[in-house]
Amino acid sequence: MKFSAKLPAVLLCTAFALVACSSAPVKKTEDNAPAEAPAVAAGEEDEFHGIAPGNLDTAHAAFIQALDLEMRGLQHEADSMWMLAWRYDPRSRYLSFRVAQKMLAVGADSVAASIAKQANKLPGKRTAGQFETMAHVFLKESAADSARKYFLLALDSSKYQDMRMLYDYSLFLEAVQDKKELVRVYDLLLPQTNYIQSLFGRQVNLLVELGKDSALVELFGRAHDATGDKEKLAKMVQVMVIQKRFAEVRAIADTITSSLEDDGKIIELALLTYANAPKEEMLAFLKKKYYKDSVRVPELVYHLGLNEYMLHEVDSAKVHLEDAHLKLVNDKEAGAHACRTLSAIAFSRGQNKDGVRYAEQADSLLMGEGKVFLALALGTAKEYGKSYALLDSMLGVWINWRPMEGIADSVLMKKLKAQAMLKYRRFQRAYADVLMMQARDLEEKGTFTGIINSFVMGKPKETLRDSLNRAAAREARTKAELFWESVLAEEPDDVVLRFSMARNLERLGRIDEMFAMFETILKSPNLQPKLSYSEVANYYGYTLINLNRNRAEVEYGYSLVVKALDSIKGDKPDAIIDSKAWGLYRLGRFDEALEVIMQVNPEKFKDDDEYLEHLGAIQVAAGKQAEAAETYRKLLKLSPKHPAALEFLKGKK
Known part of the structure; x- marks a missing residue:
């Protein structure tokens, strides 16, 4: 038998003709499906399709041939036989749905809808495929509720094991935006697709969206x-x-x-x-x-090293951080932080060259964004000239920085300029920090030389050097203050900056200004968590106690120290306990002072001359002469020319 190459068009025309031949109007029922056609008397024309039934043998032969052609891959020819079988047996539910499915496949939606709705009222076995066909028919007609009904019937009939049907239903649910039901369907579909990424990603997004x-x-x-x-x-x-x-x-x-x-x-x-x-x-x-x-993942080695460092297992920390920073190729920030920690370890051991080298490596990992830390490292290494040169260069870069014309709108331009000025202020603060390092260095030299001058050498040349060192230190502190004031003008709520300024004012001898700054800090709503209340109150209170200008100030200072202790939950810091003891001593409450200072762990402060000075003075005032002598002997080992220790031990063995 020879078949035409245009079979789909022929099938479509045939189906149109057959559907149009119905001579009686169709009675509508639920879902717009036509009522079942009335029975036809023998010999009468079937008004259901305008064809006299009875040629079932021909229909059966066409059905067998359609199956055979499909098995041989001759789909067009098979379609022709399906149409022929249906023509001679239009009351077959199975054949009617097959033809409706063929019509849907070739885009004849209205014909498919008519045939499917008629077929849906015919007797016979109801299958998942037939329900799915009805779902697609109603989907084409935008009848969402009916489409959903038949999708669910189809899926229930297939026990939700038909992956293609589940996928079709998921597309319908996407269209109607039923996200809750879509989640349920994807849960069924994903295991059948081995969690294919496209569906998996969509399910993840849905669950995130739904919380x-x-x-x-x-x-x-x-x-x-x-x-x-x-x-x-x-x-x-x-x-x-x-x-x-x-x-x-x-x-x-x-x-x-x-x-x-x-x-x-x-x-x-x-x-x-x-x-x-x-x-x-x-x-x-x-x-x-x-x-x-x-x-041995780099992340674990990195965190191991950091935690060892924080818990004072420095040797092991150094080994692990050395290993980690070379392997953290995907996390430059972590690698740079490892280098900065290694720099701190090196400086703590007096290995200044290594400290600078690690800071340079951190800057390299951050592609030049680690210049602030590098400047501070150079300052710590007392390479002040190099540090200032770097800081001067970076200040020049950011104060003169301008976005390229035409690359951004006005809003973005403003944002970029603000970011540039923020970086400029960071280098201003670093400049002030390095100046403070140099000032402390000069003051230590002056103090040491002054002691030598007073007790041993007495050379005028050395006294002049001390004077010059102190003058240079004061100049450095004054310059640092200018930088801080410039930053403070833009960041007036920065309590950490004000705290640095207050301590600097003390060293400059501007005591009343320092007290005013501390009062401002304590009243600031931004104090916590940027800066702990206990740290500020203790420093301020201890300064008042130590200056000992008048009883009212000492009492106020003592009250601040007590508040600092009360604000701390858990173990109280030894340093603040020492402040409290010194306050009691200044107030003349010597026995209480001794009781409090004995709470300090002496092992932590055995190399702290200030603590030993306090302990010795309190022991003397409380009548503990023997204990005071022992304390002052320890103090002299740290500070051989300490006046109070020398005075007390004069004439004692």
Whole structure:
């Protein structure tokens, strides 16, 4: 048999003709489906399609041939046979739906709708495919409720195992924006598609949009179990951290024994659960992962080194930070922070060249954005000339910086200029900090030389040097004040800056101005958490006590120190306890002063001459002569020419 190449068009015309031949109006029922056609008497014309039924043998033969042609891949020819079979058996529910499906496939939506609605009232087995056809018919007609009804019937008939049908239903749900139902369908569809990324990403977005964090955790967990993808496990842990499910996060992190990139992410997320825990607990966790579980991801090594440094395990910290900063290729900021910590370790050991070298490495990692720290490192190394040259250069860059014309609108231009001025102020503050370093350095030289002059050498040349050092220190402090005032004009609420200024005023001898600045700081609403109340109140109070200008000021200073102690929950700092004891001493309450100062841990302050000076004076005032002698002997080891110690021990063995 020879078939035409234009069979779809022929089929379409045939179907139009057959549908149009119905001579009686169609009675409408629910879902706009026509009522079942009335029975036809023998020999009468079938008004349902205008065809006299009865040629079932021909219909059956065409049906068999259609199946055979489909099996051989001759789809167009098979379509012709399906049409022929339906023509001779139009009351077959099965054949009618097959033809309706063919019509939908060739875009004959109205014909398909008519045939499908008639077929839907015919007797016979109802299948998932037929329900799906009805769903598509109503979808084409924008009858959303009816389309949903038949999609659900189709899915229920297939026990929700037909992946293509689920996907079609998900497209319908996207169109009608039924997000809650869409989440349910994606939950069914994703396992069948092995969590294909496009659908998985859409489901994640839906759950985030709907605020279903618990469902999101479960989704990532199922996806990880099905695919073994560690990234999905890391995402699950991230959501669990947000939900504060810390015990579960730590349990997952405890299972990590490899060193993949996503393992590093999980370790870092687990560290967030220790944010409010003692640092010792975090360090114990990191040590277990590193030493017992052999996890060597750079993130873990980096945090291990940082926590060791904070808990004074400096030798081990140096080893781990050296290792980490070379491997943190994807996190330049962390690598730079490791270098800055290594710089601090080097300076603490007097290794100034290494301190500067690490600061230079940090600046290199940040592509030139680490110049502030580098300037401070040069200052710490007492390379003041290099530090000032760098700071002068950077101040010149940012004070003269202008955006290129035409690259931004006025709003963005204003924002860029503000950012440039912020960087300019950062270098101003760094300049002031380096000036303060140099001032302290000059003052220490002056103090040491002055002591030598007074007690040993008595050379006028050395006294002149002391005077010059003190003058240079004062000049440096005055310049620092000018920088701070410039910054303060733009950032008037910066209490940390005011605190630095107040301490500097003390060294400049401008005591009343210092007190006024401290009063401003204590009244500032921005004091906490930028600067602790206890630190400010103790410093201010101790200064008043130590100056000992009059009893009223000493009493006020003592009250500030007491408030500083009361503001601290938990263990009280030894330094503030010492301040309280000194306040009691100044007020003449010697026995109380002795009782308080004995609460200070002497091991922490055995090399602190100020503490020993206080302890000795209080012991003398309280009548503890033998104890005072021992204290003053310790003080002389630190400060061989200390006047109070020499005076007390004069004539004593």
